[in-house]
């Protein structure tokens with residue numbers, strides 16, 4: 564099982580008239596083939612920025628750099644990241660967004676949008692150029708059936724606004740099945756959906772891994788949701804990874820104080836793990852040089868306010884905290 568993504572020292576800074584905002588800081592991680600990595604963090608932690616960086620979709624005021632970025636065995640220079648990722652997007656990397664309605668072109672029927680994906684795949688795998696009219700409806704309907712779209716024959720000829728949020732997310736996953744991306748980045752893909760649809764969409768994502776060995780980066784603010792689907796969890800705060808480890812280990816014994824707070828917020832955990840501290844307040848970016856979590860941390864000591872701890876191996880996991888110095 565090889566790495567499809569290998570990132571070292573990734574940072575993204577937004578330039579704004581009020582100064583620079585470091586949104587992603589010193590991130591290093593690998594993503595294995597067929598692995599689901601959950602990235603969990605609250606609003607403002609930098610999750611979406613990371614997703615956009617990896618998909619080559621950052622806005623113009625974002626500056627990105629890294630010590631190393633290897634995507635699908637290609638070494639990519641941070642300076643040409645945007646261009647390189649644009650080339651890979653849709654083929655190697657596919658993104659499912661939070662807002663299902665922003666994912667598809669509202670003016671184009673589902674059929675044409677799926678057919679475009681089909682044409683891209685056929686050109687890539689067989690070197691054959693097809694036109695939209697060459698694509699067989701039955702072929703596309705099969706993909707819609709695989710993601711349990713009701714009335715696929717009718718849905719195929721609908722416009723996005725005629726579908727529900729859950730149906731659009733399923734169409735996006737059908738598109739991923741057609742394109743067979745090596746890496747799928749899903750940024751809060753189920754936030755806008757009801758609980759039942761949420762579970763079904765997660766199930767479809769998991770099937771993508773089983774069917775075509777896609778690797779998934781699953782981004783959410785909800786640690787309970789991330790845990791149901793992810794092999795590993797990376798907990799993000801203030802632009803940093805605070806803890807990275809196997810999902811079961813992290814849930815059983817969270818090591819970073821912020822992770823402890825997140826795990827306490829899972830209702831089923833609250834009953835059993837009474838000793839874990841609850842984290843109050845919200846993330847506020849500070850100009851201080853220290854750990855971004857110190858203002859809310861129940862274990863803050865002097866060193867925490869002065870410098871950011873390194874990400875270190877603790878009990879087979881990576882943790883960024885002076886508690887383990």
Ligand SMILES: Nc1ncnc2c1ncn2[C@@H]1O[C@H](COP(=O)(O)OP(=O)(O)OP(=O)(O)O)[C@@H](O)[C@H]1O
Nearest residue numbers: 577579584586605606607608609610611612613622
């Ligand atoms: N285009 C932008 N220009 C300037 N600052 C930005 C821009 N986009 C995001 N930021 C800032 O970068 C930081 C990280 O934002 P990001 O959207 O990545 O966080 P997030 O964890 O995905 O939050 P949410 O769940 O609310 O989307 C925040 O402080 C945010 O205000």
